[in-house]
Amino acid sequence: MTGTGRDYGPNALPLRYPDPDVVVLDPRFANYCQGNTPIQRLWTGSLWAEGPAWNAAGRYLVWSDIPNNQQLRWLDEDGHVSVFRSPSGNSNGNTFDAQGRQISCEHLNRRVVRYEHDGSVTVLADAWDGKPLNSPNDVVVHADGAVWFTDPPYGTVAAGGYEGTPGGTIYHDCFVYRVDANGGEVTRVLPEGEMDRPNGLCFSPDFSKLYVVDTGAPKDIRVYDVVENGTALANGRQFTDCSITVDGKQQNAMSDGIRVDVDGNVWSAAAGGPGIDGVQIFSPEGERIGQILLPERCANVAFGGAKRNRLFMAASQSLYALYVNTRGAHWG
Numbered sequence: 509m510t511g512t513g514r515d516y517g518p519n520a521l522p523l524r525y526p527d528p529d530v531v532v533l534d535p536r537f538a539n540y541c542q543g544n545t546p547i548q549r550l551w552t553g554s555l556w557a558e559g560p561a562w563n564a565a566g567r568y569l570v571w572s573d574i575p576n577n578q579q580l581r582w583l584d585e586d587g588h589v590s591v592f593r594s595p596s597g598n599s600n601g602n603t604f605d606a607q608g609r610q611i612s613c614e615h616l617n618r619r620v621v622r623y624e625h626d627g628s629v630t631v632l633a634d635a636w637d638g639k640p641l642n643s644p645n646d647v648v649v650h651a652d653g654a655v656w657f658t659d660p661p662y663g664t665v666a667a668g669g670y671e672g673t674p675g676g677t678i679y680h681d682c683f684v685y686r687v688d689a690n691g692g693e694v695t696r697v698l699p700e701g702e703m704d705r706p707n708g709l710c711f712s713p714d715f716s717k718l719y720v721v722d723t724g725a726p727k728d729i730r731v732y733d734v735v736e737n738g739t740a741l742a743n744g745r746q747f748t749d750c751s752i753t754v755d756g757k758q759q760n761a762m763s764d765g766i767r768v769d770v771d772g773n774v775w776s777a778a779a780g781g782p783g784i785d786g787v788q789i790f791s792p793e794g795e796r797i798g799q800i801l802l803p804e805r806c807a808n809v810a811f812g813g814a815k816r817n818r819l820f821m822a823a824s825q826s827l828y829a830l831y832v833n834t835r836g837a838h839w840g
Contacts, residue, residue: 514803516549516826529786529801530830537789537798540773545831547800550582551589557822559646559765561602561610561840562812569812570610571822572599577616582827584813589827597621598663601646601708601765601808603840611655611840613644615663620644620655620687632687633657633694639679646708646765646808649840651715652738653689656697658682658706658720682706684720686739697741703730708765708808712792713772713837719747721763721776729763729776729790747774748794754783761788765808765822769834773797775819779805787821802828811836 514529515521527546532538554573562569567584570592579599581592593599597614604610610623611632618641619634632655634641643663648656661678684698684706698706704724711718711734718732718741728749732741752761761778768774772792778784778799786802787809804824812818816835821828 516552516803527830531799531801532797533799534791534795534797536791540769540789540798540833542831542833547802547828547830550587550827550829551580552826554580554825554827556807557824557827558600558807559602559613560808560810560812560820560822560827561604562810562816562820562836563604563608563610564812564816564839565608567814569810569820569827570602571808571820571827572596572602572612574598574600574615579612580827600644600663601657603647603649605649605653605655606839611647611649613647613657615643618643618663620647620657622655632692633685636680636683636685636694636696641685642678642680642682645706648710648838650686650711650734650738654738655687655689656684656709656718657687658684658709660705660707660723662705682724684709684718684741688739695739697739702744708763708777710766710768710774711838712768713770719766719768719774721766723762723764727760727762729766729774729794731794746794748790748796750776750778750788752780752784752788752796752799754781759784763788764806767809767811768837769811769832770837771834772837773834775809775811777806777809777821777823779807785823787819800830810840 555575560571569582578594579592598616599612601613620632622630642661707723708721729747731747763776774790787800789798806823
């Protein structure tokens with residue numbers, strides 16, 4: 509049995525609909541729930557699952573198992589899971605651009621890379637201001653082709669990183685960066701001290717806003733206006749403090765990875781214990797309207813499937829999925 513009182517094992521009994529672990533907290537969320545589908549555990553066996561990303565052309569999901577230094581792939585055709593890339597540079601966040609090329613954040617090599625269609629690897633960013641990056645964490649692609657990524661220190665040895673990571677030096681404050689699609693110039697888009705530990709990030713459906721998770725202090729989600737023809741950020745403010753009431757107590761549902769649907773709702777991975785672990789769903793105004801409870805800490809989410817209406821959840825040792833009555837706003 510699990511922390512939510514549920515058996516996800518091979519001999520689990522059928523679940524009566526609607527799924528009790530898909531929780532409607534506001535009537536608005538009921539519109540996004542499918543009444544005839546359960547949360548499914550598609551696979552288990554990783555040490556720490558992160559960075560799910562959907563490849564529409566290949567009909568597969570790729571995600572990272574960071575401590576095992578590999579990427580895994582789940583095939584939509586038959587649910588087969590295999591090692592996709594090993595070693596992976598202790599990759600964390602992954603995405604695909606509009607051309608279907610995979611982009612990954614590598615902790616081990618302190619860089620962001622793009623895997624080309626011919627199998628070659630292009631380094632998009634590995635330094636800023638003449639010094640190596642800390643440990644790129646999560647990555648998204650703007651409509652103009654620019655690659656945006658966060659760079660907290662979690663992958664360094666000094667911050668409890670992984671064996672083989674070169675050194676433990678944190679060279680920079682923790683920033684968000686932009687890699688220009690034309691020429692590849694790397695620019696810093698957050699000023700020094702703006703955020704403690706920028707982590708997950710995603711754009712609003714029209715790319716006019718950028719949401720960024722702070723997994724340091726105060727463990728919230730911030731939102732910025734994307735300005736200057738998509739090259740800079742302005743007007744930073746708190747989107748949500750991620751707080752939640754469980755058993756009458758106010759607690760913090762720490763976020764990590766985030767994605768938006770076509771209506772601008774933010775689907776945020778959550779960790780904090782039973783009653784919190786899973787996914788929190790926020791309206792475009794930052795109001796928590798629903799949650800998906802899982803028996804493990806959830807790190808990242810991604811929309812995928814043929815209609816982009818399946819939410820994939822990378823949660824500690826396992827990969828989960830749930831059909832929802834909306835679609836992801838962006839590719840990857």
